[in-house]
Amino acid sequence: MSNCISNCNSCSSTSCAPVESKGGVVNSKGQLENSSTTNACKVCAPLGASLVFKGIRGCIPLVHGSQGCATYIRRYVISHFREPLDIASSNFTEAATVFGGQSNFELSIKNIINQYKPEVIGIATTCLSETIGDDVSMFVKNFRKKNLGMENMPKFVTASTASYQGSHMEGFHTAVKGIVCDLAEKPLETTDKVNIFPGFVSAEDLRQVKQIFEDFELEYIMVPDYSETMDSPTWNEYHKLPPGGVPAEEIGLVSSSTHSVEFGYIINKGHLDPISAAEHLEDRYGVTRHNMGLPIGIKETDKFFEALETISGKDTPDKYKQQRGRLVDSYIDGHKYLFGKKAVVYGEEDFVLSMVSFLEEIGIETIVAGTGGESGMLTSHIRDLGTANSKDILVKQGVDFEQLDQIAHELKPDLFIGNSKGYYIARKLSVPIVRCGFPIHDRIGAQRVMHLGYEGTQQLYDKICNAMMEYKQDNSPVGYKYV
Ligand code: SF4
Missing domain, CATH: 3.40.50.1980 (Nitrogenase molybdenum iron protein domain)
Structure with a gap:
């Protein structure tokens, strides 16, 4: 059965139909144009969201859809980061595809709570659950209502990540915005902290950016921070939830920060949500946004350091x-x-x-x-x-x-x-x-x-x-x- 309509050919999921042919059409100039994707130059949207969720302390990602989606994401991310990665799946079958995935969703949440006792569950939807119209925010509300008084009830964050609407980058930035909207609290008083939205970069990049902030003596909240969870030292015992990540309570305070530093001009603005997390914080809570490209090369890195000089009032070390x-x-x-x-x-x-x-x-x-x-x-x-x-x-x-x-x-x-x-x-x-x-x-x-x-x-x-x-x-x- 082919459930995936993204045609991205980026996964090997059983629910995704890989496109193997180089089918094409001849355009008015007589050139062959591919009508299908072959070896996509992108990856799928819930992958980006899952990585963001790994940057929250004690968070387990749940991919709401077919088992193959979670397996594909795990294989891809593990092969890059060379770290163990647990991703839960609500494991759709034909019945869930026809009647909706709420009961699968609730069962998977209960299993996750029993097995992992997470602080946060990050839910990313898939092509299939989006196509059948599952309303995950409503599922979360229903689950909370049905389980009032449940011990170890975690926080929930959600991201709508159908792969036919975007790549892993849209998934990444949608999840960043989602967790900021879900967790940011109404600020009681302003703090001197600076929010950092670094984008999808390496674990070493995250460590380097944090070091730069520390050298400017700036306190920060980095969202997400998978610098430890996706690049850990060896352990004597397996950690189901690896140490590291930004605590959900800290994410709650991003609305109280005075500044946000955000890397990337494009982010996911060409898609459904033209407002980035930093723009949202500026519009809603008056947190000053400093936007620049990924600081690669002297020109873009100078902009980053100029912003830090402005924010800290200090000269570059x-x-x-x-x-x-x-x-x-x-x-x-x-x-x-x-x-x-x-x-x-x-x-x-x-x-x-x-x-x-x-x-x-x-x-x-x-x-x-x-x-x-x-x-x-x-x-x-x-x-x-x-x-x-x-x-x-x-x-x-x-x-x-x-x-x-x-x-x-x-x-x-x-x-x-x-x-x-x-x-x-x-x-x-x-x-x-x-x-x-x-x-x-x-x-x-x-x-x-x-x-x-x-x-x-x-x-x-x-x-x-x-x-x-x-x-x-x-x-x-x-x-x-x-x-
Ligand atoms: S969400 Fe990703 S893995 Fe799942 S069916 Fe869509 S493209 Fe394939």
Whole structure:
């Protein structure tokens, strides 16, 4: 039975019909256009929401839909973070599909409470439960009413995440907004805390951003914070709910903070909800919002540090001035290896946007900027960068890897920059690939790849330079020891 109508071909769920053919239609210019997605350049929406829920202390994600959805998400996330990950499923059968999933929902909530005793249950819907119109907020209310006085009643947060309405990024940002709306309390008095909405970044990035806030002596509430839950030290005993994550009570105080720092220009604004969590807090509670791109590259990272200087009233600590200075110095050192090289960049929209800006700084020409996201906003944001070649970049939104393969074959790039799903194309073209973003399934340490800040940019920069130098060395008939 095929329940999934997202056609994203991003999962192997039993309820999702994988599209295996390269079915297509010929357009008015005689070009073949795919009518189906083959190797999607995105992942499914409840995956993003599940990761957000893992960033709340004592939270267990519940995927409301078929078992295959939860299994697919677990496989994908575990393979990237290399951490155990429990995700519950309300385990739809044919009966739930026809009559609605409320009884499955209630049974799964009871099982979760008995087995995990969570502080919070984060519920993400799926293509199927959204299509049949399950009202999860009402299910939660009914469950609470029916179980008044129940011991260990957790808090509930919900996210509406049908994959045919968006990618893992829409799922991620919808869940962030959902938990802020569900948990934020009416502020009694303003605190000096700063909210951080970092977006979908690596565990190491989260640690690095927290360190920067601490060095500015700013107290913060990071939503979500999966820096420990998705990258833990070894344990002597298995923790059903790993330590770490932001406590729900702290999320309740985001409305009392004076400022929010939010990374990403696009977030999920092209979709059903044009208001981000930080915008909501500004509109409703007057929390000043500082919005900037993911701080990759000097230009975007400078904006981040300028915002922190404004908020804290303090000068940037010397440690970061030194990092910036070393980064500029390395740009000069590596220029001869990178200048004029042509890159294909792909992944999430905000990641691609910041990467394009960074590549311009280091002399690499982005020839293709590809994303599976369909906000429709990436092209205008790239053009607005106003860089030397930003008007000439081929921006492909809603693209799949099949199309990227065809385009890259024609345009002959010197390197690929993005997640590991593009590896097979880089291999066919015999060009290097620099793995970053999500997912990375064919290397160790994806959760520790640093992208953000001067330090993260430095690491990305060194990786790109070394990839080009290694390529030159490997493809030379001469065994250069100096490159
Ligand atoms: S929610 Fe995701 S995994 Fe589930 S059917 Fe839709 S695309 Fe497939």
